[in-house]
Amino acid sequence: MPVIEVGRLCVKTRGREAGRKCVIVEIIDDNFVLITGPKDVSGVKRRRANINHIEVLPEKIEISPGASDEEVRQALEKAGLLEFMKEPVRPQVTPGLL
Numbered sequence: 001m002p003v004i005e006v007g008r009l010c011v012k013t014r015g016r017e018a019g020r021k022c023v024i025v026e027i028i029d030d031n032f033v034l035i036t037g038p039k040d041v042s043g044v045k046r047r048r049a050n051i052n053h054i055e056v057l058p059e060k061i062e063i064s065p066g067a068s069d070e071e072v073r074q075a076l077e078k079a080g081l082l083e084f085m086k087e088p089v090r091p092q093v094t095p096g097l098l
Contacts (some may be wrong), residue, residue: 002056004033007063009081011089014053017044021085023072026065038069041076042085
């Protein structure tokens with residue numbers, strides 16, 4: 001399993017942005033990270049997220065901690081992951097909740 005680190009791509013699993021991809025920009029503490037989509041790319045705005053509400057992906061981009069949305073966008077373009085970030089992931093539905 002990939003480790004939670006700055007630049008790691010992940011998928012939101014809870015909340016209104018569930019199923020959308022994002023990038024970890026900064027590690028706040030043991031339970032929270034700062035993520036961004038950026039909003040114009042994947043629809044996830046810059047916000048604090050609980051690490052239990054994200055699922056990390058094997059992909060990683062090179063950014064500095066606290067990078068701006070524009071720096072994240074440029075790193076995604078450089079890595080060729082811009083189109084990958086735009087396509088949503090279908091959130092998994094837990095049986096019994098329907």
